[in-house]
Amino acid sequence: MNQPASLPLVAALLDAPLPISGIAWLDAARQENRAAFAAGGLPDARVEAWKYTALRGLGQRRFASGDAAAQTRAVDPSTLAIPGVTGARLVFVNGAFRADLSVLDQLPAGLSLQPLSQALRGDAEPLRFALSWPAVVGHVRDAGDAFAQINAACASDGVVLRVAARTRIDLPVQLVFVGADAELAWHARNMIELGEGAELSLVEHHVSSGAPSQLATLVSDIEVRDGARLHHVMLQDTSAGTHLVRRSSLHLHARAQATLHVLELGGALARHDLRAELIGDGAQLHTRGVFMPHGRQHIDTQLAIRHQALHTTSTSHWRGVANDRARGVFRGAIVVVPGADGSDASLSNKNLLLSAGAEIDTKPELEIYADEVKAAHGATVGQLDERSLFYLRSRGIPLVEARALLTAAFCRAVLDDLPNEALREHLSALLIAQLPDA
Structure with missing residues (x-):
């Protein structure tokens, strides 16, 4: 890990004022996470998960903190619209909720959707477990968790979404995160929960207005309860000056199903840690993804799936295409823990290089500690036939x-x-x- 004092980015993040909520446990957790970030700094190549993604250039940057003009920055509404997505919409500009761009009238029964900033002004206790982590659960984070730490310290807005048990939401819900104009750092936090037997289609859209040069972090905690079904589309198409670091953590309970379609297209540096834990018997996870870096882009996807219960299933099919002098990174790790008998896991990553200067690093991993398991993984890098x-x-x-x-x-x-x-x-x-x- 790099020493914080040696990097302008770390110094700028540590100098930024923390959000003050007036909620004792939350403000304490923010202080704790910033202290952890100060102690560790940014990960380097010695951290295995960051072996192929160097942060030297980003570490020399300084970004302003927060955006006082976020509520008035112009955003073309046409950039928010997606064909086939006509339901409720929550929009954030530079990490701040924008009511004027959101569509929250006539929410269907059983759907609760609000910005985190509003949820914290009400009864914040239901959010305590997620927002005070690791203070409450005592979890020691990995050496590469610097961006998750700074997100936990600095995020003051994001999404709180809940679907009531046995409720089916017919129209897709859209979450839009817009980076607009200013050269700054912003952070957002999402908490999403589907109750038992609930069904939801969710579209997460990352886009830029203008050509901002920014650092953005997003952490999403997604809970899919017994028998619930989630279909989640993630579209990342930000500007060429955007550095976007995301972590999505899914917990699938008994007989829960989640299907993810992920497109990574934009950004100077786009890093996505996608972690899924199949913690209930019969849980199913299906991930499909494409990453397409071009120019000097660097797109890094870290997929980690843990089978922790009986008769769980995961299928993952990912494609990468790199052109010009771009670089793509894909790590797909599957772990079947002791006692997770009957698990069925498959992972495939196929990649194309369209130019001599392009590079894709792919690393499939498979660890099995249970009996009667079906598992397969493979990766290829080549050119067009x-x-x-x-x-x-x-x-x-x-x-x-x-x-x-x-x-x-x-x-x-x-x-x-x-x-x-x-x-x-x-x-x-x-x-x-x-x-x-x-």
């Missing part, structure tokens, strides 16, 4: 178009099981727009 290119060109299709067709088909494979047709076509169009012109 020359025989397929020759076939298309022999039928009069120009080389550039043939390359685009094959690459688009390679990426769209992970979207085939997305049930919302309008949303599926929109995401496919974004993938195609990301492809090189030559």
Whole structure:
């Protein structure tokens, strides 16, 4: 770990004033997390999870803290709209809730959706376990948890979403995080819970207004109770100057099901730690993802799945495409703990390099400590199939178009099981727009 005093970014984050809530346990937890960050600083290559993602350049930056103008910054409403997503919407600009851009009227029965800043002004006790961690549970964080620590210290807004037991929300709910204009650091925290037997479709959208140069962190805790079903689409398409570090933690209880479709397209540095724990018998997790760095982008996905109960299932299919001098990183780790008999786990990561200067580092991991388990994992890195290119060109299709067709088909494979047709076509169009012109 780097010494905090040697890095301008760490110094700036430590100098920033902490939010004061007036809630004793929350303010104490914020102080504790900032102290932990001060003691450890930023992770370096000696931390295994950050081996392929250097923070030297980012560490030399300084970002202002907070945005006094967040409530009045202009945001084009068209950047928030997504085809096939017409339900409730919660919008944050530079980490601050924007009521004028949100759609919260006529929420369906059984859906509770509010910004964290409002929830803390009411009865904050139900949020104590999540927000005071690790103070309450005594958990010692990993050496690479610096951004989670600074998020726990600095986040004052985010999403509190609950779906009541045995409630089905028919229209997708949209959460939008906009980075706008200013060069600053902002942080947000989400708490999402589906009650027993509940069903929800959730779209998480990260986008920029203008071309801001920012550091943003987002931590999401997602609880899927017995028999509940979550379909979660995550679309990250931020500006070329954005450094976005996210952590999404899912807990799946007995017979719960979660399906994730993840697209990582934008940002200078985009890092996503996606952690899932299958803690109830019969829980199922299905993840599908595409990361497409180009230019000098660096996109890093860390997927960690723990099977902790009987007869749990996970399937993960991820695709990476890198062009120019971009770099992609994918680590997929599956652990089947003792006693999790009958688990069925599979992980696949296939990658394409579209230029000589592009790089993708992929590392599948599999640890099994239980009996009667089915498990498989694999990873490939290569180029477009020359025989397929020759076939298309022999039928009069120009080389550039043939390359685009094959690459688009390679990426769209992970979207085939997305049930919302309008949303599926929109995401496919974004993938195609990301492809090189030559």
